[in-house]
Amino acid sequence: MRNPDLKALICFLFWVVCVFTFVVSFNGDSQILIRVKDSQLDDPNGRLRDWVILTPDQSPCNWTGVWCESRNRTVASIDLSGFGISGGFPFEFCRIRTLRTLYLADNNLNGSLSSQAISPCFRLRKIDLSGNIFVGELPDFSSEHLEVLELSNNNFTGDIPVSFGRMKSLKVLSLGGNLLNGKVPSFLGNLTELTDFALGYNPFKPSPLPDEIGNLSKLEYLWLTNANLVGEIPFSIGNLISLKSLDLTCNFLIGKIPESLSKLKKLEQIELYQNQLTGELPESLAELTSLLRLDVSQNSLTGKLPEKIAAMPLESLNLNDNFFTGEIPEVLASNQYLSQLKLFNNSFTGKLPSDLGKFSPLEDFDVSTNNFSGELPPFLCHKRKLQRIVIFTNRFSGSIPESYGECESLNYIRMGDNAFSGNVPEKFWGLPLMQLFELQNNHFEGSISPSISALQKLTILRISGNNFSGDIPEGMCKLHNLTQINLSQNRFSGGLPLCITDLKLQTLELEDNELTGNLPGSVGSWTELTELNLARNRFTGEIPPTLGNLPALIYLELSGNLLIGKIPEDLTKLRLNRFNLSGNLLNGKVPLGFNNEFFISGLLGNPDLCSPNLNPLPPCPRIKPGTFYVVGILTVCLILLIGSVIWFFRTRSKFGSKTRRPYKVTLFQRVEFNEDEIFPFMKDDCIIGTGGSGRVYKVKLKTGQTVAVKRLWGVKREAEEVFRSETETLGRIRHGNIVKLLMCCSGDEFRVLVYECMENGSLGDVLHGDKWGGLADWPKRFAIAVGAAQGLAYLHHDCLPPIVHRDVKSNNILLDEEMRPRVADFGLAKTLQIEAGDDGSNGGAMSRIAGTHGYIAPEYGYTLKVTEKSDVYSFGVVLLELITGKRPNDSSFGENKDLVKWVTEVVLSSLPPSASAQGGNDSGGYFGKKVAEIVDPRMKPSTYEMKEIERVLNVALKCTSAFPINRPSMRKVVELLKDQRCVQLVAQ
Incomplete structure (x- = not known):
């Protein structure tokens, strides 16, 4: 055979082999993909519907989520991110020999990820399984080829395996948002090719940032927020010469900011907020010519703002919540890039640079709670981008610059507690994007401009404590998003605009003005109004009975006016924490519902009021x-x-009648009454409470028994869910610390639930209302804590399946006549069907956020997962309420701070550095004298009781840990509360 013929034959055979190989490959890859789809994945959204083999040699390259190499048409990448698929880890994908990239992020994949299951994936270059529900320990990855490994936002636990330190090709390692609870290992310093390194939001054991971190010279992004880091920032951090972003926020780092940071010439962002760093701000940071964002807020830094740092071309400078002093260098005003400046909660003094904002595109400006003085810089909004001005609690004076009235980008203004004077610029009243407008406690004068009607997005208006005068303009009635109005302590006159009842208000405070006329009677739209304060004006006429129909009203203050007539009987339907009608011209007999010592002070100063048994009011004539x-x-x-x-x-x-009932009755307890005895009492004068789900009536039966009857609003979907949840959970529960559901009735137009009656109402009402005297001593509060904990422990550990309450709060803990607690309101409760994990907590997850603001566990924000540990967090907040007497979102805490954060800050400030550096709430029972600062001043605990309060505080802080894995189970909480050694046990 001639040589050319031999070559041709060889080429032909090679072509046949290649074609055969490709056909086999296509067929094999297609079969693998189909097998995974049919046996390992659930595809509820039908995103993989085109994964169908129509011919034996069909290529999968055109299938959704599959990408092939253009040169040889082999499967190189599978990307099913965000498809909503579920099931276990689809390990068979890795049997596709040409596969190099596997992206399965943001789905509902679950189960454990064993080393055996992951072993076929050794050829992969990139793996992304973030945003799923994987549990258990991390598997061993021994691949020498892996470049990207993203496992963030799952539920992995335990240590980071040693094998992770041997993946020398790894460039991206993302493990954030899991439940890893070992230490941050030093062997990760071996990954010298890393460019992205993320371990944030893991409950690691308190450990320092290893010195070996300095070996990662190619690292560009370092994210270790909320990782329980302690000790000092290592000097070796200066070796990360490629670093662009450094984020060590929300840890327990101490000591000074290392000078070695000045070596990182590529650094664009430094985030060190919420640590315990001390010392001055290193002037050497000014050598970082690429730096755009510097945030060292919420530390204990001291000294002045160095002029060299003020001269840096930063986009944002956050120094808030430290102990800085001195004046702000004038050079700060020359910055051409500054958009965010936050200096609040320091001790800065002097005047602000007069040209501030003239050259920079300021958007967010907050210098509140300092000692600044002088007039405001006129150029703050020169670039027309300013959105927030927050300057309250300083010593600013003068008037508001006219130029601020041209700043139409403004949406948030807080200028209270200064020494401003003069008139507010006309245009300043009418900035169209304004949502919060606050000028209280200054010396402003003049009237409210009619242009206020342009503030269609305004929700809060607070201008109390000034010298404003004139009428309240009717244009305010056009602000349909307005929920809070405080015009108190001014000199407003004239009548209250009748159209104000068109607004859906939550609070209306007009006390200490010169307002006249009658009170509006058409207040039906005020269904969310909680506070009405019209005291010390000149209102006349009678009190509108319609005020008694406001379901949420708990604060009624009408004292010091010229009101006449009788007290409407309808007002007795309200559940008031504050009630004051004193100093008016009211007459007649006090309604029976107000014949109680609690209401005496609110009735005095009305000479023609009488009562048969309420001293010092005169008796009514017979x-x-x-x-x-x-x-x-x-x-x-x-x-x-x-x-x-x-x-x-x-x-x-x-x-219906007894012969034919158009409704269904279900009994859950043995009772000596029927529904016919209850229905007649479901009327307005028997209402004892109104909430989001319905009205509650108090019914006294012929037998002498008193029950509480809840009628749900309508039969909408939400009401049906509440009804079903209450009956399915409470109907099968028998426990002394859980309220008893006696019976229920359901018809086409109503849903009714009948409970045992709790004479003292809710813990929240008693604790935060004027009836707190029932809880004036600590032993009663402690008994309530133990009883409520036992009720929740029963739900979590003794019910099959376990029950998660999902709305634990003081208002859902009811008290009987002897102040014994009952957990109540199971309208949001859910059962968990998933088996318990190793830590004793169930792994069930809910898809929608439920609960009450202030009690909601922080993990909702980034996982939306609800477990028993969510209830534990909420119960921890209740414990803090019992100790402090404060509401979870008390206004005294300041902006962006709740009860947990306030208590934690006070407690940590009392710890020695060695104790606070051990990691958050595990304080070992040592709180020093600071405990007295948070204890409810209405209690007078003995020395022994103070020790017990400190022990309970330990438990509360453990329950409110930011990480669910660090919270004890409710069964453990009961043990800790009862055990005299709970300090030591909590610390373990």
């Missing part, structure tokens, strides 16, 4: 018997008779 009296009695009897007949026929048509 009416002499006579014809008029007899006729009156007969008239009343006739009215009652007619009313009874009408009610009888209405209830027969609505609720």
Whole structure:
């Protein structure tokens, strides 16, 4: 055979082999993909519907999520991120020999990730499994080729395996947002090719940042926020010469900011906020010519702002919550890039640079709570981008610059507690994007401009404590998003605009003005109003009975006016924490519902009010018997008779008769009454509470028993969910610390639940209302804590399946006549069907956020997962309420701070550095004298009781740990509360 013929034959055979190989490859890869789809994955959204083999040699290269090499048409990448698929880890994908990239992020994949399951993936270059629900320990990765490994936002636990330190080709390692609880290992310093390194939001054991971190000379992004880091920032950090972003926020780092940071010439961002760093801001940071963002807030830094740092061309400078002093260098105003400046909560003094904002595109400006003085810089909004001005609690004076009225980008203004004076610029009243407008406690004068009607996005208006005068403009009635109005302590006059009832207000405070006229009667839209304060004005006329129909009103202050007439009986339907009608011209008999010592002070100063048994009010005169009296009695009897007949026929048509009931009755306990005894009492004068799900009536039965009857609002989907949740959970629960559901009735137009009655209402009402005297001593509060903990422990550990309450709060803990607690309101409760994990906590997850602001566990924000540990966090907040007497979001904490953060800050400030450096809430029981600062001043605990309070505080801080894995189970909480050695146990 001639040589050319041999070559041709060889080429032909090679071509046949290649074609055969490609066909086999296509067929094999297609079969693998189909097998994974059919047996390992659930595809509820049908995103993989085109994964179908129509011909034996079909290529999968055009299938959704599959990418092939263009040269040889082999499968190189699978990307199913965000497809909503579920199931276990689809390990068979890795049997595709040409596969190099596997992206499965943001799905619902679950189960453990064993080393055996992951072993076929040794050829992969990139793996992304972030945003799923994987559990258990991290598997061993021994691949020498892996370049990207992203496992963030799962539920992995335990240590980082040693094998991770041997992946020498790794460039991206992302393990953030898991439950890893070992230490940050030093062997990760072996990954010298790393460019991205993320371990944030893991409950690691308290450990320092290893010196070996300095070996990662190619590292560009370092993210270790919320990683329980302690000790000092290592000097070796200066070896990260490629670093662009350094984020060590929310840890327990101490000591000074290392000078070695000045070596990182490529650094664009330094985030060190919320640590315990001390010393001055290193002037050498000014050598970082690429730096754009510097945030060292919430530390204990001291000294002045160095002029060289002020001269840096930064985009944002955050120094808030430290101990800085001195004046702000004038050179700061020359910055052409500054958009965010936060200096609040320091001790800065002097005037602000007069040209501040003239050259920079300022957007966020907050210098509140310092000692600044002088006038405001006129150029703050020169670039027309300023959105927030927050300058409250300083010593600023003068007037608001006219130029601020041209700043239409502004949406948030807080200028309270300064010494401003003069008129507010006309245009400043009408900035169209404004959402919060706060000028209280200054010396402003003049009237509110009609241009305020342009603030269509305004939600909060606070201008109290000034010298404003004139009428309240009707233009305010056009602000339909307005929920809070405080115009108190001014000199407003004229009548209250009737159209103000068109607003859906939550608070209306107008006390200490010169307002006149009648109170508006049409207040039906104020269904969310909690506080109405019209005290010390000149209002006349009668009190509108319609105020008694406001379901959320708990604060009614009408004292010091010229109101006349009788006190409407309807007001007794309200559940008030504050009630004051004193100093008016009211007359007649005090309604029966106000014949209580709690209301005496709110009734005084009305000379014509009387009461048969309420001193010091005079007794009411007795009416002499006579014809008029007899006729009156007969008239009343006739009215009652007619009313009874009408009610009888209405209830027969609505609720049915004994022969035919158009509704279903279910009994959960043995009772000596039926629904016919309850329905007549479901009327307005029996209402004892109104909430988001319905109204609650107090019904006293013929047997002498008192029950609470909740009628749910309508039969909408939400009401049906609440009804089903309450009956399915409470109907099968029997525990002394959980409220008893006695029976339920459901018809086409109503849902009714009947409970045992708790005479003292909720813990929240008693603790935060004027009836707190029932909890004036610590032993009662401690008993409530133990009882409520036992009820929750029963739900979590003794019910099958376990029950998560999802709305634990003081208002859902009811108190009987002896102040014994009952956990109540199971409208959001869910059962968990998933088996318990190694830590004893269930792994169930809910898809929607539920609960009450201030009690919601922080992990909701980034996982949306609800477990028993979420209830534990909420219960920890209740413990802090019992200790401090404060609400979870008390206004005294300041902006962006809640009860947990406030208590934690006070406690940590009392610890020696060695103790606070051990990692957050595990303080070992040592709080020093600071405990007295947070204990409810209305209590007078003994020395022994103070020690017990400190022990309970330990438990509360453990329960409110930022990391669910660090929180004890409710069964453990009960043990800790009862155990005299709970300090030592909590610290372990």
